[in-house]
Amino acid sequence: MPSVKENDDKPDGLPKDEWQEDALYSIIILGASGDLAKKKIYPVLWSLFRDDLLPKNTSFVGYARSKLSIDDLRKSFQANCKIMKGEEEKFFAFIKNNLYISGSYDSSEDFKRLNESLNEREAKTNAGNRVFYLSLPPFVFDTATQHIRENCWGKTGWNRIVLEKPFGHDLESSRKLATHLNSLFTEEEIYRIDHYLGKELVQNLITLRFANRIFNPAWNNHNVASVMITFKEPIGTQGRGGYFDEYGIIRDIIQNHLMQIFCLAAMEKPVSLNAEDIRDEKVRVLRRIAPATIENSVFGQYLGNPTGKTEDEKMGYLDDPTVPKGSVTPTFAALVLKIDNERWEGVPWILRAGKALNERKAEIRVQFKKPDGDIMPGTGAKRDELVIRFQPNEAIYLKMMTKTPNSHFGMEETELDMTYSKRYEGVVLAEAYQLLFLEILRGRQIHFVRNDELEETWRIFTPLLHQIENEKVKPIDYEFGSRGPRDADRLLAENNFIYTGTYKWPGPSK
Ligand SMILES: *[C@@H]1O[C@H](CO)[C@@H](O)[C@H](O)[C@H]1NC(C)=O
Ligand SMILES: *[C@@H]1O[C@H](CO)[C@@H](O)[C@H](O)[C@H]1NC(C)=O
Numbered sequence: 001m002p003s004v005k006e007n008d009d010k011p012d013g014l015p016k017d018e019w020q021e022d023a024l025y026s027i028i029i030l031g032a033s034g035d036l037a038k039k040k041i042y043p044v045l046w047s048l049f050r051d052d053l054l055p056k057n058t059s060f061v062g063y064a065r066s067k068l069s070i071d072d073l074r075k076s077f078q079a080n081c082k083i084m085k086g087e088e089e090k091f092f093a094f095i096k097n098n099l100y101i102s103g104s105y106d107s108s109e110d111f112k113r114l115n116e117s118l119n120e121r122e123a124k125t126n127a128g129n130r131v132f133y134l135s136l137p138p139f140v141f142d143t144a145t146q147h148i149r150e151n152c153w154g155k156t157g158w159n160r161i162v163l164e165k166p167f168g169h170d171l172e173s174s175r176k177l178a179t180h181l182n183s184l185f186t187e188e189e190i191y192r193i194d195h196y197l198g199k200e201l202v203q204n205l206i207t208l209r210f211a212n213r214i215f216n217p218a219w220n221n222h223n224v225a226s227v228m229i230t231f232k233e234p235i236g237t238q239g240r241g242g243y244f245d246e247y248g249i250i251r252d253i254i255q256n257h258l259m260q261i262f263c264l265a266a267m268e269k270p271v272s273l274n275a276e277d278i279r280d281e282k283v284r285v286l287r288r289i290a291p292a293t294i295e296n297s298v299f300g301q302y303l304g305n306p307t308g309k310t311e312d313e314k315m316g317y318l319d320d321p322t323v324p325k326g327s328v329t330p331t332f333a334a335l336v337l338k339i340d341n342e343r344w345e346g347v348p349w350i351l352r353a354g355k356a357l358n359e360r361k362a363e364i365r366v367q368f369k370k371p372d373g374d375i376m377p378g379t380g381a382k383r384d385e386l387v388i389r390f391q392p393n394e395a396i397y398l399k400m401m402t403k404t405p406n407s408h409f410g411m412e413e414t415e416l417d418m419t420y421s422k423r424y425e426g427v428v429l430a431e432a433y434q435l436l437f438l439e440i441l442r443g444r445q446i447h448f449v450r451n452d453e454l455e456e457t458w459r460i461f462t463p464l465l466h467q468i469e470n471e472k473v474k475p476i477d478y479e480f481g482s483r484g485p486r487d488a489d490r491l492l493a494e495n496n497f498i499y500t501g502t503y504k505w506p507g508p509s510k
Pocket of ligand 2: 153
């Protein structure tokens with residue numbers, strides 16, 4: 001059965017851009033020997049090259065400490081690239097456009113060598129456009145960015161710098177990083193990736209809300225009872241919890257990914273589709289939110305499941321040898337935010353994220369109030385609910401009441417269903433990183449995080465993060481593979497989110 005393939009790397013229908021003909025584009029990957037580069041960045045660049053989506057003259061320049069030949073570099077990522085029969089030659093051409101420079105992150109000499117080799121390649125063209133992609137641990141951000149700015153900033157074309165989380169650890173450290181970056185680059189030169197903004201259905205939030213008459217008039221506290229944004233994953237830390245332990249689930253998922261979804265769902269209609277207009281509205285709605293509080297939160301940490309099928313499932317968070325003994329870092333959190341503005345006053349927005357749960361899922365649920373002046377009291381009418389599922393099995397569906405066929409006024413729950421695998425059968429959705437790379441090359445910042453958004457999200461979560469860390473608030477235990485702590489269900493109920501369990505998703509392509 002054909003279906004929307006997730007994260008496959010042969011997306012359909014991406015627009016072919018008109019790139020600057022007389023320019024050489026260089027994509028410089030700092031941290032080229034690292035995990036993210038091998039697993040994600042190089043395979044994505046290959047897929048874009050293969051599908052002729054990049055500017056014709058694009059060089060890929062790896063930079064890292066390890067001494068690698070181009071062949072070593074190729075070997076490090078080739079297994080993660082999809083190379084079909086007949087594409088071997090193209091892959092060879094891709095490798096030919098690769099360059100690797102070994103250097104340290106604190107040596108201006110090494111960065112000067114990088115600059116020289118970029119200059120060499122650009123010499124025969126009119127302009128050299130440079131993308132610096134930082135796939136680096138945070139402790140080298142400062143020196144690496146400084147050296148890039150001082151030694152590698154091209155003079156003939158544009159320069160862009162791409163960063164990924166973590167953007168600091170709390171409001172103060174995030175501000176420090178921002179001050180540093182702003183001393184070197186303009187905001188137009190900085191692309192902060194939150195890969196959720198590269199997801200098709202996250203991007204669709206703007207279209208759904210503002211290109212349809214029916215949603216926006218109902219999108220307010222007169223009609224909406226509550227909203228829940230959920231992230232769940234069915235895997236634990238898999239023996240690599242040491243890194244996670246310094247962050248916890250709020251920094252890992254909620255403060256960034258879920259808040260980006262939140263902004264697009266809650267913001268007012270932007271003046272235009274310009275990046276700055278959209279990002280202005282995101283900041284505006286964030287500014288109307290009071291900091292998250294411990295009274296309105298539930299934290300959890302998973303225990304191993306003795307009957308689990310894999311070693312991962314049997315291992316609790318604290319059994320992970322890389323996690324410090326007695327850690328109170330939450331692997332699950334549910335919390336409530338309120339937006340103090342005319343549209344949303346009184347409506348709870350519940351954000352919920354956890355590891356080692358029963359399923360993999362990222363979605364938003366907008367629960368509507370029951371109709372006023374109900375002429376069918378006592379019939380068991382349930383609330384309407386609009387569900388947008390970002391992953392897996394992308395779908396938009398509206399749970400609603402309908403008359404049971406052939407009954408008098410019997411009713412039942414049903415759905416208006418736009419499951420992508422059915423409506424867009426066989427269409428391959430682009431992967432987030434594919435879309436985001438193209439946006440960086442185009443110079444379009446809509447799907448990247450602006451500094452003031454970042455600052456506002458940290459303002460909302462920093463007091464709570466500091467409190468649970470200072471007071472060592474103990475999270476509630478939950479079992480690997482469960483729905484998380486029971487208390488989270490209580491939090492939902494207290495915040496006007498009704499879960500009846502009566503509705504059954506009929507499954508895709510039924
Ligand atoms: C790419 O750049 C080289 C110079 O580095 C130039 O000779 C060549 O014509 C360019 N190719 C295209 C397709 O623009
Ligand atoms: C880096 O290259 C540019 C050419 O694009 C050159 O103008 C600049 O002086 C070089 N920087 C250093 C520090 O050598």
